[in-house]
Amino acid sequence: MYPQKIKPFLYLGIFYLIISLVIRVIFFFHPITTASFSVFEVIKVLSIGFLNDAFVFVLASSILAIYFLFLSNSKYKKPYGYIILGILVLFFLYIWLVPNNIFKQYGGSISEVALTFVGIKALFFALMLFLPNQRIKIRNVLYFITLLLYVLLIIFNAVSEYFFYNEFGVRYNFIAVDYLIYTNEVIGNVMESYPVIPLFSAILIVTLAITWFIFKKTKNELLELPNFKQKMVLLGSFIVLSLISVWAVSSLMKIKSENVFADEIENNGLPKFYWAFTHNELDYFQFYSQIDQREAEKNFLSQFPEHTLKRTITAEQPELKKNVVLISIESLSADFMEHYGNTQKITPFLDSLANQSLMFTNLYATGNRTVRxxxxxxxxxxxxxxESIIKRDDNKNKFTTGSVFKSKGYDVKFLYGGYSYFDNMSDFFGGNGYDIVDRNNFKPEEITFANVWGVADEDMARKAIQVMNSEAKSGKPFFNHWMTVSNHRPFTYPDGRIDIPGTAKSREGGVKYTDYSLRLFFEMAKKQDWYKNTVFVIIADHCASSAGKTELPMEKYRIPAMIFSEGYIQPQKFDKLMSQIDLMPTLFGLLNFSYQSKFLGQDVFKKEFQPKAYIATYQDLGFVKDGYMTIISPVKKVKQYSLTAEQSDLAPEFKYKYDEKLLKNNNEQLINETISAYQSTSYWLKTKQLNR
Known part of the structure; x- marks a missing residue:
């Protein structure tokens, strides 16, 4: 009896394990997996992966277990059947007609989902109650639908994991959680990036075939339903297995090795997704190494002359009230530019502008997302x-670059071609005193092209000129922070602008089109009266990819940055190591601003500047200094790598790849500096000392 009743679980489980194994093998041979594996490592990854998948399936099959638990013929007998149907109908009417029912209080679409579920349940219960001769057929239909949903989810999850790995080189993480939240942008992105109809058609055909096979092999199990005692034995067994699985999945996720790709491949995406969903913020003081707080602050603040968090910056020259335009370019890795060795000529304008600018050739992004x-x-x-502070609840009233400009009488705006609710940008910038210009501010006739991420960069360039012309008429200087969008999958843009058609949907096309749009912006800007009194700051938000052999592959965080102002900024190259957080304090130094500062970046032209960089993922926090990269991670883990720059023949003065060698004997001073920086920053945020 019992072995027969678990046949549906066995068939689904075997199917899930096979699909998971196929995905795992694909990841081994995927081009993004740049690590090599010994035979022992392959066996270890496949073994741990198998255990992960088996325990995850036990947990995922809980809905199927509940489905079988409630299969019964006795509930349709009089008067129970009528009582149950009456309760279902009343519950349906409650959700439908009561304005402030319990589901609507949760907001979103929960009420509609509950209404649909209860309505379908009531309909099928009524059919089985009033059509007893058709009960087996109806039950078979419901069973087939249940199997179909399971098979569809297994296949769809495998396809999703593949595309996610193809994009980021990891299993699900915080980004996948974002994708679930921002469904409009993500679904639109998928629709525009991939051959959706053939892909979904194939998924549907395979799903139907597998479902029909499992259904035919197991449908007879519904002819003789288990009695109450048998159900309790099955339920007890499942509860025990589930508890073991919860413990096992949690334990397996803690197994780590020096090969990041091995860790990702042996993991299962579903528990990683759940972990990311429930841990969008990590408490530094719970998960990371610490030292005495006063010592940490003293260590970190020693880089500043006043050795205090709030410092007085005093300029030696008269202040310059120049307009400032900060352009953050989406996903522009340094190695897209010819200056860093690229030979594709996809950034002709930016390369020409770099020759006329103060160019920072050794600057590194802090993270791998736009919000970072x-x-x-x-x-x-x-x-x-x-998660980035931008996406946290406590993200307002911070000390920002915008607040410094506002204190100097500037108009301060954030410009974005998409809808700024995405990634919580509207909440963050609006809550910190920025006026916002986004897609909501465009008239239909101002949009020549748009995709799911927003209007084309050239349309935003025209809108930016319009905004700046209006600001210039007010007589006040302006600071505008423009975030581009076109260099993002699906990499679509208007045809006829560049020699790569928008239908190609290529990364190179996205880069070259953004370069074209920036050329258009500067051509328009040069015709404006405010142009010669304006400083332009151009920098990437992050690189196109951050996947590598180690947690934080150094070369995957290198981004281009330059400051241009015709007749004011003299062309030169600054080659010292620096961080993305140093750029704006450096700009304020060039403008001779005197102000009260809480910035933790440095003006790189001050004598006390210490070359260093901060690079991080959501968990791994890296500090680069003196040829070492120190990484602190949960749970109180510390790793240190020596960095050896390998110069390329293409452009030996700029193009570096780093050989990262894990050290056995760590540099304790740099470990203390790393902990001091991240511990102090986390503490000041927690205690609101970085607020205005």
């Missing part, structure tokens, strides 16, 4: 564990 770049340029602080 915006955080670094706006708050000028090292990245912190978990």
């Amino acid at each position: 770049g915006l955080e670094a340029l706006t708050l000028c602080i090292p990245p912190t564990a978990g």
Whole structure:
């Protein structure tokens, strides 16, 4: 009896394990997996992966277990059947007709989902109650639908994991959680990036075939339903297995090795997704190494002349009230530019502009998401564990670059071609005193092309000129922070602008089109009266990819940055190591601003400047200094790598790849500096000392 009743679980489980194995093998041979594996490592990854998948399936099959638990013929007998149907109908009417029912209080679409579920349940219960001769057929239909949903989810999850790995080189993480939240942008992105109809058609055909096979092999199990005693035995067994699985999945996720790709491949995406969903913020003081707080602050603040968090910056020259335009370019890796060795000629304008600018050739992004770049340029602080501050609840009233400009009488705006609710940008910038110009401000006739991420960069360039012309008429200087969008998958843009058609949907096309749009912007800007009194700051938000052999592959965080102002900024190259958080304090130094500062970045032209960089993911916090990269991670883990720059023949003065060698004997001073930086930043954020 019992072995027969678990046949549906066995068939689904075997199917899930096979699909998971196929995905795992694909990841081994995927081009993004740049690590090599010994035979022992392959066996270890596949073994741990198998255990991960088996325990995850036990947990995922809980809905199927509940489905079987409630299969019964006795509930349709009089008067129970009528009572149950009456309750279902009343519950349906409650959700439908009561304005402030319990589901609507949760907001979103929960009420509609509950109404649909209860309605379908009531309909099928009524059919089985009033059509007893058709009960087996109806039950078979419901069983087939249940199996179909399971098979569809297994296949769809595998396809999703593949595309996610193809994009980021990891299993699900915080980005996947974002994708679930921002469904409009993400679904639109998928629709525009991939051959959706053939892909979904194939998924549907395979799903139907597998479902029909499992259904035919197991449908007879519904002819004889288990009695109450048998159900209790099955339920007890499942509860025990589930508890073991919860413990096992949690334990397996803690197994780590020096090969990041091995860790990702042996993991299962579903528990990683759940972990990311429930841990969008990491408490530094719970998960990371610490030292005495006063010592940490003293260590970190020693880089500043006043050795205090709040410092008085006093300029030696008269202040310059020049307009400032900060352009954050989406996903522009340094190696897209000819200056860093690229031979594709996809950034002709930016390369020409770099020759006329103060160019920072050895600058590194703090993270691998747009919100990290915006955080670094706006708050000028090292990245912190978990989600970016931009996406946290406590993200307002911070000390920002915008607040410095406002204190000088500037108009301050954030410009974005998409809808700024995405990534919580509207909440963050609006809550910190910025006026916002986004897609909501465009008239239909101002949009020549748009995709799911927003209007084309050239349309935003025209809108930016319009905004700046209006600001210039007010007589006040302006600071505008423009975030581009076109260099983002699906990489679509208007045809006829560049020699790569928008239908190609290529990364190179996205880069070259953004370069074209920036050329258009500067051509229009040169015709304006305010142009010669304006400083332009151009920098990437992050690189196009951050996947590598180690947690934080150094070369995957290198981004281009330049400051241009015709007749004011003299062309030169600054080659010392620096961080994205140093750029705006450096700009304020060039403008001779005197102000009260809480920035944790430095003006790189001051004598006390210490070459260093902060690079991080959501968990791994890295500090680069003196040829070492120190990484602190949960749970109180510390790693240190020596960095050896390998110069390329293409452009030996700029193009570096780093050989990262894990050290056995760590440099304790640099470990203390790393902990001091991240611990102090986390503490000051927690205690609101970085607020205005």
